[in-house]
Amino acid sequence: MESTRFGRIEVPEDRLITLPMGLPGxxxxxxxxxxxxxxxxxxxxxxxxxxxDLAFIVLDPLEVAPDFPLDLVRRSxxxxxxxxxxxxxxxxxxxxxxxxxxxxxxxxxxxxxxxxRRGAQVVMHESGFGSTETFLHLxxxxxxxx
Amino acid sequence: MxxxxxxxxxxxxxxxxxxxxxxxxxxxxxxxGISAPHGLPVYREELYQGIAEENVKAAVTPSPDELERLxxxxxxxxxxxxxxxxxx
Numbered sequence: 382m383e384s385t386r387f388g389r390i391e392v393p394e395d396r397l398i399t400l401p402m403g404l405p406g407x408x409x410x411x412x413x414x415x416x417x418x419x420x421x422x423x424x425x426x427x428x429x430x431x432x433x434d435l436a437f438i439v440l441d442p443l444e445v446a447p448d449f450p451l452d453l454v455r456r457s458x459x460x461x462x463x464x465x466x467x468x469x470x471x472x473x474x475x476x477x478x479x480x481x482x483x484x485x486x487x488x489x490x491x492x493x494x495x496x497x498r499r500g501a502q503v504v505m506h507e508s509g510f511g512s513t514e515t516f517l518h519l520x521x522x523x524x525x526x527x
Numbered sequence: 528m529x530x531x532x533x534x535x536x537x538x539x540x541x542x543x544x545x546x547x548x549x550x551x552x553x554x555x556x557x558x559x560g561i562s563a564p565h566g567l568p569v570y571r572e573e574l575y576q577g578i579a580e581e582n583v584k585a586a587v588t589p590s591p592d593e594l595e596r597l598x599x600x601x602x603x604x605x606x607x608x609x610x611x612x613x614x615x
Contacts, residue, residue: 386590402568405575405578405579405582406580406582407582407586418594422598423601424594424598426594435586436586436589437585437589438585438593438597460568474581474585475589476588477593477597478584478588483597486578486581486585489581501568502578502582503568504574512578512581517604518604
Protein backbone atom coordinates (compact mmCIF):
# COMPACT_ATOMS: atom_id res chain seq x y z
CA MET A 382 0.00 0.00 0.00
CA GLU A 383 1.01 3.62 -0.48
CA SER A 384 1.23 6.16 2.33
CA THR A 385 2.16 9.81 2.22
CA ARG A 386 4.25 9.64 5.38
CA PHE A 387 5.91 6.22 5.08
CA GLY A 388 6.06 5.68 1.34
CA ARG A 389 5.31 2.22 0.02
CA ILE A 390 4.75 -0.37 2.74
CA GLU A 391 3.97 -4.06 2.57
CA VAL A 392 0.99 -5.09 4.63
CA PRO A 393 -0.05 -8.73 5.00
CA GLU A 394 -3.79 -9.05 4.57
CA ASP A 395 -4.25 -10.36 8.11
CA ARG A 396 -2.90 -7.08 9.49
CA LEU A 397 -5.75 -5.04 8.02
CA ILE A 398 -8.25 -3.56 10.45
CA THR A 399 -11.86 -3.00 9.47
CA LEU A 400 -13.87 -0.18 11.00
CA PRO A 401 -17.23 -0.84 9.30
CA MET A 402 -18.67 2.55 10.22
CA GLY A 403 -15.51 4.45 9.30
CA LEU A 404 -14.47 7.23 11.63
CA PRO A 405 -16.72 10.25 12.22
CA GLY A 406 -15.51 12.83 9.71
CA UNK A 407 -14.08 10.08 7.47
CA UNK A 408 -16.94 7.61 6.97
CA UNK A 409 -15.39 6.37 3.70
CA UNK A 410 -12.16 5.23 5.38
CA UNK A 411 -12.98 1.78 6.72
CA UNK A 412 -9.75 -0.15 6.36
CA UNK A 413 -6.68 0.75 8.40
CA UNK A 414 -3.26 -0.51 9.35
CA UNK A 415 -1.47 0.02 12.67
CA UNK A 416 2.14 1.06 12.21
CA UNK A 417 4.52 1.01 15.16
CA UNK A 418 6.54 4.12 15.85
CA UNK A 419 9.66 2.72 17.53
CA UNK A 420 9.75 -0.45 19.65
CA UNK A 421 9.82 1.54 22.90
CA UNK A 422 7.37 4.22 21.86
CA UNK A 423 3.82 4.13 23.21
CA UNK A 424 2.59 5.83 20.03
CA UNK A 425 1.47 4.21 16.82
CA UNK A 426 0.13 5.38 13.49
CA UNK A 427 -3.35 4.42 12.40
CA UNK A 428 -2.94 4.63 8.64
CA UNK A 429 -5.93 4.52 6.28
CA UNK A 430 -5.46 1.78 3.70
CA UNK A 431 -7.17 3.49 0.76
CA UNK A 432 -6.12 7.03 1.63
CA UNK A 433 -2.33 7.47 1.61
CA ASP A 434 -2.63 10.96 3.15
CA LEU A 435 -4.84 9.95 6.09
CA ALA A 436 -3.08 8.84 9.27
CA PHE A 437 -3.60 9.44 12.96
CA ILE A 438 -1.22 9.34 15.90
CA VAL A 439 -2.77 6.95 18.40
CA LEU A 440 -2.00 5.93 21.96
CA ASP A 441 -3.18 3.17 24.30
CA PRO A 442 -5.06 5.20 26.96
CA LEU A 443 -3.85 2.80 29.68
CA GLU A 444 -0.38 4.30 29.21
CA VAL A 445 -1.54 7.47 30.94
CA ALA A 446 -4.88 6.53 32.51
CA PRO A 447 -4.55 3.10 34.17
CA ASP A 448 -8.22 3.23 35.24
CA PHE A 449 -9.51 3.78 31.71
CA PRO A 450 -12.87 1.93 31.53
CA LEU A 451 -12.18 -0.82 29.00
CA ASP A 452 -15.49 -2.54 29.77
CA LEU A 453 -17.33 0.56 28.64
CA VAL A 454 -15.36 0.54 25.38
CA ARG A 455 -16.21 -3.13 24.88
CA ARG A 456 -19.91 -2.54 25.42
CA SER A 457 -19.97 0.54 23.19
CA UNK A 458 -18.02 -1.13 20.39
CA UNK A 459 -20.02 -4.37 20.34
CA UNK A 460 -22.00 -3.16 17.32
CA UNK A 461 -18.89 -3.40 15.14
CA UNK A 462 -19.04 -7.19 15.27
CA UNK A 463 -16.44 -7.78 17.96
CA UNK A 464 -16.74 -11.11 19.74
CA UNK A 465 -17.69 -10.49 23.41
CA UNK A 466 -14.82 -12.73 24.55
CA UNK A 467 -11.98 -11.51 22.38
CA UNK A 468 -9.24 -9.26 23.63
CA UNK A 469 -9.45 -5.62 22.65
CA UNK A 470 -6.87 -3.14 21.49
CA UNK A 471 -7.98 0.28 22.68
CA UNK A 472 -6.57 3.44 21.16
CA UNK A 473 -7.19 7.14 21.53
CA UNK A 474 -6.48 9.60 18.71
CA UNK A 475 -3.96 12.30 19.56
CA UNK A 476 -4.24 15.82 18.21
CA UNK A 477 -0.71 17.15 17.79
CA UNK A 478 -0.17 20.64 16.47
CA UNK A 479 2.84 22.94 16.46
CA UNK A 480 1.18 25.56 18.60
CA UNK A 481 -0.96 23.79 21.19
CA UNK A 482 -0.22 21.20 23.84
CA UNK A 483 -0.99 17.70 22.51
CA UNK A 484 -4.40 16.37 23.43
CA UNK A 485 -6.10 13.01 23.04
CA UNK A 486 -9.73 12.11 22.52
CA UNK A 487 -10.47 10.00 25.60
CA UNK A 488 -14.21 10.50 25.12
CA UNK A 489 -14.13 8.58 21.83
CA UNK A 490 -11.63 5.73 21.94
CA UNK A 491 -11.32 3.19 19.15
CA UNK A 492 -11.88 -0.40 20.22
CA UNK A 493 -10.51 -3.14 17.94
CA UNK A 494 -10.92 -6.89 18.43
CA UNK A 495 -7.52 -8.61 18.37
CA UNK A 496 -8.88 -11.69 16.61
CA UNK A 497 -11.65 -10.31 14.41
CA ARG A 498 -9.62 -7.18 13.62
CA ARG A 499 -12.88 -5.28 13.51
CA GLY A 500 -13.59 -2.19 15.50
CA ALA A 501 -15.22 1.18 15.92
CA GLN A 502 -14.71 4.62 17.37
CA VAL A 503 -17.22 4.86 20.18
CA VAL A 504 -18.62 7.54 22.45
CA MET A 505 -18.38 6.84 26.15
CA HIS A 506 -21.26 8.93 27.41
CA GLU A 507 -20.83 8.16 31.10
CA SER A 508 -17.04 8.07 31.29
CA GLY A 509 -16.35 11.62 32.46
CA PHE A 510 -13.56 11.90 29.87
CA GLY A 511 -13.40 14.69 27.29
CA SER A 512 -12.44 14.79 23.63
CA THR A 513 -9.52 17.22 24.05
CA GLU A 514 -7.69 16.07 27.17
CA THR A 515 -4.05 16.98 27.64
CA PHE A 516 -2.24 13.83 28.68
CA LEU A 517 1.52 14.40 28.99
CA HIS A 518 1.14 15.72 32.54
CA LEU A 519 -0.44 12.40 33.54
CA UNK A 520 2.93 10.70 33.04
CA UNK A 521 4.22 12.30 36.21
CA UNK A 522 1.29 10.80 38.11
CA UNK A 523 1.82 7.25 36.85
CA UNK A 524 5.47 7.14 37.90
CA UNK A 525 7.15 3.80 37.57
CA UNK A 526 4.39 2.31 35.42
CA UNK A 527 6.71 2.21 32.43
CA MET B 528 -38.34 15.41 5.24
CA UNK B 529 -41.22 13.43 6.65
CA UNK B 530 -42.85 15.26 9.57
CA UNK B 531 -45.20 13.42 11.92
CA UNK B 532 -47.21 14.55 14.94
CA UNK B 533 -47.13 12.23 17.95
CA UNK B 534 -48.50 12.25 21.48
CA UNK B 535 -46.66 11.14 24.60
CA UNK B 536 -46.37 7.35 24.61
CA UNK B 537 -46.92 7.08 20.87
CA UNK B 538 -44.26 5.52 18.69
CA UNK B 539 -42.70 5.76 15.28
CA UNK B 540 -41.40 2.62 13.61
CA UNK B 541 -38.64 2.80 11.05
CA UNK B 542 -38.39 -0.40 9.07
CA UNK B 543 -38.96 -3.35 11.36
CA UNK B 544 -36.03 -2.82 13.70
CA UNK B 545 -36.09 0.78 14.89
CA UNK B 546 -38.62 2.17 17.33
CA UNK B 547 -38.79 5.73 18.63
CA UNK B 548 -41.19 6.65 21.42
CA UNK B 549 -42.01 10.11 22.77
CA UNK B 550 -41.51 9.77 26.52
CA UNK B 551 -41.90 13.26 27.85
CA UNK B 552 -42.39 16.83 26.65
CA UNK B 553 -41.29 19.59 28.97
CA UNK B 554 -41.24 23.13 27.56
CA UNK B 555 -38.79 23.09 24.67
CA UNK B 556 -37.36 19.67 25.54
CA UNK B 557 -38.51 16.32 24.29
CA UNK B 558 -37.36 13.00 25.75
CA UNK B 559 -37.28 10.18 23.25
CA GLY B 560 -36.80 6.47 23.79
CA ILE B 561 -35.01 4.69 20.97
CA SER B 562 -34.73 0.97 20.36
CA ALA B 563 -32.45 -0.03 17.54
CA PRO B 564 -30.87 -3.32 16.47
CA HIS B 565 -27.63 -4.26 18.19
CA GLY B 566 -25.60 -3.42 15.11
CA LEU B 567 -26.70 0.19 14.87
CA PRO B 568 -25.00 2.97 16.83
CA VAL B 569 -27.17 5.87 17.95
CA TYR B 570 -25.59 9.30 18.47
CA ARG B 571 -26.69 12.72 19.56
CA GLU B 572 -26.00 14.62 16.37
CA GLU B 573 -23.89 17.39 17.91
CA LEU B 574 -21.73 14.83 19.74
CA TYR B 575 -21.09 12.96 16.51
CA GLN B 576 -20.18 16.25 14.80
CA GLY B 577 -17.84 17.10 17.68
CA ILE B 578 -15.97 13.81 17.27
CA ALA B 579 -15.83 14.34 13.52
CA GLU B 580 -14.31 17.81 13.99
CA GLU B 581 -11.71 16.49 16.43
CA ASN B 582 -10.84 13.65 14.02
CA VAL B 583 -10.40 16.09 11.17
CA LYS B 584 -8.17 18.29 13.31
CA ALA B 585 -6.11 15.28 14.40
CA ALA B 586 -5.71 14.08 10.82
CA VAL B 587 -4.58 17.35 9.31
CA THR B 588 -1.33 18.07 11.08
CA PRO B 589 0.67 15.07 12.20
CA SER B 590 3.92 14.39 10.39
CA PRO B 591 6.65 11.96 11.46
CA ASP B 592 8.57 15.00 12.79
CA GLU B 593 5.61 15.99 14.92
CA LEU B 594 5.52 12.52 16.45
CA GLU B 595 9.28 12.58 17.12
CA ARG B 596 8.82 15.80 19.04
CA LEU B 597 5.87 14.40 20.99
CA UNK B 598 7.81 11.22 21.79
CA UNK B 599 10.81 13.26 22.99
CA UNK B 600 8.51 15.13 25.37
CA UNK B 601 7.02 11.84 26.49
CA UNK B 602 10.41 10.24 27.19
CA UNK B 603 11.58 13.27 29.17
CA UNK B 604 8.47 13.22 31.34
CA UNK B 605 8.37 9.44 31.72
CA UNK B 606 11.97 9.22 32.90
CA UNK B 607 11.42 12.13 35.29
CA UNK B 608 8.39 10.26 36.61
CA UNK B 609 10.18 6.94 37.12
CA UNK B 610 13.03 8.60 39.03
CA UNK B 611 10.68 9.98 41.64
CA UNK B 612 10.77 7.95 44.86
CA UNK B 613 8.23 5.17 45.15
CA UNK B 614 5.75 5.50 47.98
CA UNK B 615 5.03 2.14 49.52
